[in-house]
Amino acid sequence: MRIETYCFVMADSGWPGCAKSLKGVILDMCGVLYDSGEGDGVAIPGSIEAVKKLKASDLLLRFCTNETQATRETFVAKLQRLGFDISVSEVFSPAPAAVAVLKERGLRPHLLVYDGLIPEFDSVNKANPNCVVIGDAAEKFSYQNLNEAFRVLIGLEKPVLFSLGQGRYYKETDGLKLDVGVYMKALEYACDLKAEVIGKPSPTFFQSVLNDMGLQPHEALMIGDDLVNDVGGAQHCGMKGVQVRTGKYRPCDERHPTVTADGTVDNLAQAVDMILNQRH
């Protein structure tokens, strides 16, 4: 029944045509490949095999995550332990993009990020900060740490806040957790400013992945569990966007007022089977 519904949506939105001209797939990670939680988290059933199938196909494959709790190296090592065939060069995440922006604009960040992410900023001058960078700091989003970031911002003549993503929440094995976007909104209100988002759904971020693949937007498909940041963000760049019913997916996503996925599937395994079947 779900597949029928999906096929209808696809036909309606021209998916089959898209699938035939498709040259590359971009996968969100948390909520698509695995659910985070204690330890390494758990792989979502069928996802390890689905990645293998994509790699064995003629499609280009990249991973695009707003993960900011660890360096890419640590993060990819975790995925490898879970059984995924992934290498660091295939993964795009906000911290390296932020480092490039900071250096380009000569900005010295006060960091409010998870301890595991700090090494990504080793090469950046952090003395006498003139901007704030926040990531998914989780437990480090204490009242004290948020006050500290606020005081840096409010003390600047032109406060600049970078947010590594703007997600509302994500799902861990023990329940939903607030994501960085919530604290971005908090600091935006406190300081009466607008943050600059680095990561999904920033068009600059998606474009950097497309550039790396050498593809035009219409040749690529994004698969994610976040309707607004994965699906909507990719669509905003001219890509197709498919949502999986895993991770942070909620049934009400399918009647969202502004974002409609080009397809909704039960999980990554189903998405990959449908894409590959349509190409033969």
Next chain:
Amino acid sequence: MRIETYCFVMADSGWPGCAKSLKGVILDMCGVLYDSGEGDGVAIPGSIEAVKKLKASDLLLRFCTNETQATRETFVAKLQRLGFDISVSEVFSPAPAAVAVLKERGLRPHLLVYDGLIPEFDSVNKANPNCVVIGDAAEKFSYQNLNEAFRVLIGLEKPVLFSLGQGRYYKETDGLKLDVGVYMKALEYACDLKAEVIGKPSPTFFQSVLNDMGLQPHEALMIGDDLVNDVGGAQHCGMKGVQVRTGKYRPCDERHPTVTADGTVDNLAQAVDMILNQRH
């Protein structure tokens, strides 16, 4: 020099006329009477005497605070220890107003408030919560507690969030601290909802103070350190609003894009002297 500037502003906005027809004054507390901080905080120089002068005048006097870290009883006792002549019945704060709303609408709150405020909600049924109430929880605004409040809201079919005030920040003796409004914005974004604000600048809240005084808005003057919530809120109700240059006041308040105070004075003592001098 400052006084001259002030006189000009007053003349320009018809203040002298207002002062003559004035029948009551409403004072904000934190940042006007005292600066909070370790222990009881410290009285702002001249404020104790200024309250005495107002009480000795023919003007009605009420205190209107968004303080939500303690019950009114505990809070007033602190002010009395600092030397202020204030009684509980003269003080309006958000928690008792919230209790009335909860009972009226049959709502059972999940509380994310400072421990000291919890007794205000003793008479309210809190089992199986169907709404969330947040106050200035300070250190209790941990990642874990905010996740908990978020999960209650996201689990409700029609999530209802009450915020006891919507302040951005306040000043303690050791620096600026984030206020409840910042966390209200965080939860609003996380759950895609609009909070109901109880306390300043809600017109209902100001009106309840005017009702208690038996005055029309044009007969009352609000004095506060918060340009938006004290001054703007009072003006929105038809009162005059004066800002003091103590507490959270910042020079840029005097060129705010949307709110212009009817007068700006160095401190409460100066405001009271000018009001009383003009009445003779």
